[in-house]
Amino acid sequence: xxxxxxxxxxxxxxxxxxxxxxxxxxxxxxxxxxxxxxxxxxxxxxxxxxxxxxxxxxxxxxxxxxxxxxxxxxxxxxxxxxxxxxxxxxxxxxxxxxxxxxxxxxxxxxxxxxx
Amino acid sequence: xxxxxxxxxxxxxxxxxxxxxxxxxxxxxxxxxxxxxxxxxxxxxxxxxxxxxxxxxxxxxxxxxxxxxxxxxxxxxxxxxxxxxxxxxxxxxxxxxxxxxxxxxxx
Numbered sequence: 442x443x444x445x446x447x448x449x450x451x452x453x454x455x456x457x458x459x460x461x462x463x464x465x466x467x468x469x470x471x472x473x474x475x476x477x478x479x480x481x482x483x484x485x486x487x488x489x490x491x492x493x494x495x496x497x498x499x500x501x502x503x504x505x506x507x508x509x510x511x512x513x514x515x516x517x518x519x520x521x522x523x524x525x526x527x528x529x530x531x532x533x534x535x536x537x538x539x540x541x542x543x544x545x546x547x548x549x550x551x552x553x554x555x556x
Numbered sequence: 557x558x559x560x561x562x563x564x565x566x567x568x569x570x571x572x573x574x575x576x577x578x579x580x581x582x583x584x585x586x587x588x589x590x591x592x593x594x595x596x597x598x599x600x601x602x603x604x605x606x607x608x609x610x611x612x613x614x615x616x617x618x619x620x621x622x623x624x625x626x627x628x629x630x631x632x633x634x635x636x637x638x639x640x641x642x643x644x645x646x647x648x649x650x651x652x653x654x655x656x657x658x659x660x661x662x663x
Contacts, residue, residue: 443598483560484599484643484653497650531598541586541647544601 444468447532447548454522455556462517462551464532471537473515474545475507478529490515491537522555529553558582560654562644567660568634576629576657578644590618590629591643593656599643602629634661 445466454460466473475487489497490509504526506518515532529552533545559581568574580588587606591599605611605620605627617630631638641656 443600445598481564481655483655484645486650489650542604542606544589544604545599545651546601547591547598549596549598 443546443548445532445534445546445548447530447551449551450549451552451554453554453556454519456522456524458522459518459520461519462530462532462553464515464517464548466513466515466532466534466546466548468534468546470534470546471512472535473509473512474533474535475505475515475517476531476533476547478531478550484531488517519553522553524555527553527555558646558648558652560644560646560652562642562654562657564655565658565660567662568631570634570636570661570663572634573630573632574634574659576631576642576644576659578627578629578654580625580627580644580646580654582625582646582648582652584648585622586647586649588618588620588627589645589647589651590627591645593641593643595640602642631659636661636663 448463473490477485486499487501488507508516529550531550532548535545536543561579590602593599603618610619615632620627639661641658643656644654
């Protein structure tokens with residue numbers, strides 16, 4: 442149990458589908474993140490939220506749309522994805538992003554396959 | 557640019573010692589993290605170094621040399637459960653990850 446819960450664990454969707462990934466953290470943190478993990482590539486930061494406000498969008502295509510209704514919940518809405526978007530999507534949380542030594546706590550991820 | 561290099565794969569024997577190296581070239585430095593990630597699971601925090609030297613935590617130790625842009629993670633008394641990927645990450649104004657080193661421990 443990492444304190445960060447992601448659902449679903451696995452998702453298969455067609456290119457015309459719309460789906461959402463959900464993340465919930467039970468650690469009292471105030472920063473939340475979406476990362477993409479593809480085979481043989483470094484973890485890629487997608488979005489950052491501090492105190493529910495989006496502070497970073499790392500040039501992510503608009504077919505990925507994040508939502509952060511409160512400090513404990515984070516969503517990633519997906520629509521008209523491409524096969525190259527297939528990857529492991531990891532959610533993470535931490536104390537305020539400006540604390541340099543504050544480690545990220547990751548969820549187990551959603552394994553997404555786009556067909 | 558930002559660049560973090562780690563070996564892709566390493567193998568070792570149960571009970572042995574293994575050193576996983578990480579070199580980095582980044583614009584800015586506010587510390588270096590090591591994470592462990594078992595297949596299909598979340599990366600978990602192992603260590604943080606911001607000053608030069610060795611930090612020891614049980615069987616795991618992490619070393620940093622800022623002048624050389626170099627860190628290593630040392631795993632002692634290896635166990636089968638240590639088979640995992642080990643991710644090096646440098647904090648600049650954001651956290652930048654390397655590709656990870658997949659370690660396989662054999663009996």
